[in-house]
Amino acid sequence: MSTTSTTSTDGSTLRVAVPNKGSLSEAAHDILAEAGYRRRRDPKQLRMVDPDNDVEFFFLRPRDIAVYVGSGTLHVGITGRDLMLDSGAPAQEVLALGFARSTFRFAAPEDGPRSVEQLAGTRVAAAYPGLVRRWLEGRGIEAGVVGLDGAVESAVQLGIADVIADVVETGTTLRNAGLQVFGEPLLESEAVLVVPDGTQAGQTRHPSVDVLARRLTGVMTARRYVLIDYDVRNELVEKAASVTPGLESPTVSPLHDSGWSAVRAMVPRADTNRVMDELYDVGARAILVTEIHACRL
Ligand SMILES: Nc1ncnc2c1ncn2[C@@H]1O[C@H](COP(=O)(O)OP(=O)(O)OP(=O)(O)O)[C@@H](O)[C@H]1O
Numbered sequence: 345m346s347t348t349s350t351t352s353t354d355g356s357t358l359r360v361a362v363p364n365k366g367s368l369s370e371a372a373h374d375i376l377a378e379a380g381y382r383r384r385r386d387p388k389q390l391r392m393v394d395p396d397n398d399v400e401f402f403f404l405r406p407r408d409i410a411v412y413v414g415s416g417t418l419h420v421g422i423t424g425r426d427l428m429l430d431s432g433a434p435a436q437e438v439l440a441l442g443f444a445r446s447t448f449r450f451a452a453p454e455d456g457p458r459s460v461e462q463l464a465g466t467r468v469a470a471a472y473p474g475l476v477r478r479w480l481e482g483r484g485i486e487a488g489v490v491g492l493d494g495a496v497e498s499a500v501q502l503g504i505a506d507v508i509a510d511v512v513e514t515g516t517t518l519r520n521a522g523l524q525v526f527g528e529p530l531l532e533s534e535a536v537l538v539v540p541d542g543t544q545a546g547q548t549r550h551p552s553v554d555v556l557a558r559r560l561t562g563v564m565t566a567r568r569y570v571l572i573d574y575d576v577r578n579e580l581v582e583k584a585a586s587v588t589p590g591l592e593s594p595t596v597s598p599l600h601d602s603g604w605s606a607v608r609a610m611v612p613r614a615d616t617n618r619v620m621d622e623l624y625d626v627g628a629r630a631i632l633v634t635e636i637h638a639c640r641l
């Protein structure tokens with residue numbers, strides 16, 4: 345009877361890879377829980393079956409997720425765009441998820457290289473060596489890449505590299521290491537939903553991937569928008585509606601007092617107060633804002 349199950353039409357359980365720890369993990373678990381999937385109880389759990397949704401979750405290192413998905417052994421996963429590209433695995437992004445945002449940038453001491461052109465002949469330290477090598481090759485720049493596991497910012501001071509290429513979020517770690525960014529970002533990254541590369545022979549997308557993607561999109565929309573309701577005199581409806589056009593068009597309903605209408609529309613959360621001020625100026629009253637808990641557009 346349920347129409348919300350992710351049960352696939354081909355009868356096989358959807359196998360989903362989720363980051364087990366690190367920067368992506370908590371937000372990935374949150375968005376899945378908001379999308380109606382079972383939440384992991386124990387952070388050491390490696391695998392969890394969610395029978396209500398006919399999904400099996402595998403909690404893996406974020407760096408490995410594109411490798412599993414690309415091999416076809418798991419149907420879909422959540423990882424970082426940068427991690428997916430670094431792996432070189434035959435996986436492709438189907439949905440950007442809006443969290444774990446970062447930029448990937450070159451940085452060096454003040455007296456080091458200050459432009460991409462000056463990278464030739466240098467040693468670049470990176471925890472994403474595949475991504476950096478491909479980026480340099482794509483531009484015909486011949487530089488050595490020193491692959492490290494992390495704390496890359498120390499590599500210059502410790503003498504094994506001239507430049508680093510790393511994830512920058514606030515820039516605090518770079519500043520503390522006396523490094524400055526230069527050149528354009530190599531990449532803008534965020535968490536993404538990945539599936540096996542469509543070009544791989546013999547691999548077809550599991551039908552429940554689309555249900556998962558729709559649910560996650562619904563959560564992102566519910567987070568990004570609020571619902572606004574207000575009353576306005578009939579002659580002012582058009583003017584007020586132009587302030588709150590909604591996604592398609594606002595809902596306008598008659599009030600018991602025939603001179604007034606009630607209007608309802610979705611508004612970007614970030615615009616809420618500006619929109620309320622404008623509506624009040626137009627003459628709207630009883631302006632109410634409510635959360636959207638879930639939606640399918
Ligand atoms: N401040 C940040 N540090 C590291 N990764 C970040 C940061 N902000 C966003 N990210 C993103 O999170 C992903 C890295 O996840 P991962 O779990 O490997 O990171 P981590 O927190 O550095 O874990 P670890 O401690 O194992 O290195 C990448 O996609 C990266 O772009």
Ligand SMILES: O=P(O)(O)OC[C@H]1O[C@H](OP(=O)(O)OP(=O)(O)O)[C@H](O)[C@@H]1O
Pocket residue numbers: 493494495496497510511512513514515516517518
């Ligand atoms: O710009 P910031 O806000 O300072 O964040 C970026 C830093 O955070 C991450 O390091 P992490 O703490 O994951 O350590 P690691 O380098 O050992 O992975 C990343 O590798 C950068 O070093």
Ligand SMILES: [Mg+2]
Pocket residue numbers: 494
């Ligand atoms: Mg790290």
